[in-house]
């Protein structure tokens with residue numbers, strides 16, 4: 001191990017995205033003494049409101065949603081022992097095609113160069129060795145996730161600082177396993193099918209470069225998700241209970257897209273080649 005402490009930066013779209021795909025690595029690396037920086041790009045104002053009120057429904061007050069989600073994000077960071085939380089506070093753009101896509105201040109409506117400039121500033125300040133974000137489809141096509149991908153890649157390009165960059169992904173085999181467990185607990189989980197608008201989710205197992213075992217941090221990851229229990233899709237995961245959730249979500253997987261270390265793949269550590 002080198003003297004200089006290592007730094008991990010995760011760039012996410014909404015308050016709660018840090019939990020499912022990177023809750024394990026944030027908890028694990030913090031426990032190993034790595035400085036962890038979470039950058040959350042939007043305020044989550046298009047999420048479910050207090051009492052489960054859906055965006056667009058009467059009584060959905062984006063300001064109240066933002067307040068609630070800010071508190072939830074703080075609680076999640078506490079569960080994961082995140083060292084630094086940085087929020088860019090762009091407006092949540094909502095799902096693709098919603099009127100909120102074009103709202104003033106919406107993340108999707110913000111020039112990439114502008115938001116990437118702000119992220120580049122954070123990269124210069126924290127000098128992360130490893131940066132994690134999404135693939136070019138934002139994993140599942142959400143405009144804010146796509147935009148998070150774009151600004152991350154632009155900011156990495158501009159600064160040249162991170163030694164390694166990763167995109168979160170899910171092995172195709174995990175979707176089958178997930179479907180089986182969900183059916184066991186009585187929840188229908190149709191396996192996602194690829195369409196023209198929506199390429200297939202995840203990657204074939206042999207295209208995944210990096211498998212990080214975070215099963216020892218299942219409790220923290222579950223607590224992070226539970227902090228965001230106001231959002232319907234999280235309630236879905238919480239129904240699994242901590243043990244089954246950890247069994248299913250204990251391995252976090254990534255595709256490595258930038259590397260200056262020469263570490264061989266497949267690897268089991270985002271910091272392989274750096275310590």
Ligand SMILES: [Zn+2]
Pocket residue numbers: 013014017142145
């Ligand atoms: Zn999101």
